[in-house]
Amino acid sequence: MDTTTLVPESVDGHVILAFDGSPDSERAVRWAVEIAQDLKCPLTVVTARDLSRQWPAMVGGSQEWDDVASERLGRATAQVGQHGGLAPQVIATKQPPVQALRDLSTTARMVVLGARGHTRVGGTLVGSVSQHLVQHASCSVAVVREPASTQSRDVVVGVDGSEENQAAVKLAFEVAAARGVGVVAVFGWHPDSGERPIGRLPLSGDVVDHVHAGEQLVEAAVEPWQRRYPGVEVLVEAVPIHPSRLLSDASAHRGLVVVGSRGRGAFTGMLLGSVSQSVLAHAHSPVIVAR
Incomplete structure (x- = not known):
């Protein structure tokens, strides 16, 4: 599997999972698999270059980004397999995450992301990418956080x-x-x-x-x-x-x-x-x- 795909064949009707390797994005993996199965949609995993707050200090060139993207997407794909056996399409992009996800949302069924990623500000409950995307996406957007109760799934x-x-x-x-x-x-x-x-x-x-x-x-x-x-x-x-x-x-x-x-x-x-x-x-x- 090519884990550094820059241009997807199609995301029409897909559930898009934004993955940056943060704990919240890892928490969103299982949820994205479940909602894709619920809605009978294909799944696409996306990682964007500046989703990580550590990016400027740890990566300097395109080859390093390819390595980071490959590691992230490989980790996400493995977790997807553990939770449902789906074979997701994967995308790594150097676009800003908001722009990439907005573009994909024009034909996707839903975008799924963690409430906060690596770019979150201390004390906020919803990260800046999540806040922007729920306002500007063309499709439904799911913001995932750990439920307070497991007594009812209604x-x-x-x-x-x-x-x-x-x-x-x-x-x-x-x-x-x-x-x-x-x-x-x-x-x-x-x-x-x-x-x-x-x-x-x-x-x-x-x-x-x-x-x-x-x-x-x-x-x-x-x-x-x-x-x-x-x-x-x-x-x-x-x-x-x-x-x-x-x-x-x-x-x-x-x-x-x-x-x-x-x-x-x-x-x-x-x-x-x-x-x-x-x-x-x-x-x-x-x-x-x-x-």
């Missing part, structure tokens, strides 16, 4: 009733069906902000009315996917708690959170909604930003 999906949000609901059901787990579809709102579950519903002091309206909104959003995946058990929740906190709290007890890239109330031109940004920063499980 998939949590944030629902807001918007058309853009359907990509997240669809993906949540696809993954849950493949894994034989349930979907927890949640809608949250801040009771003190003047928000309400449905714009047409008059705001009253009766929280029960708003909970019921929120449940109806969620049920309408998941109904097409329940029909398509009848074996997936669905739990509907509408809670007067800000959606970012609701999803972050739910992630502490579930295996995965799926959110949309934008939703209701997003400004025109906004690349990533505020709820999605907050969930990425505070979640206790892997997060997929769906597109």
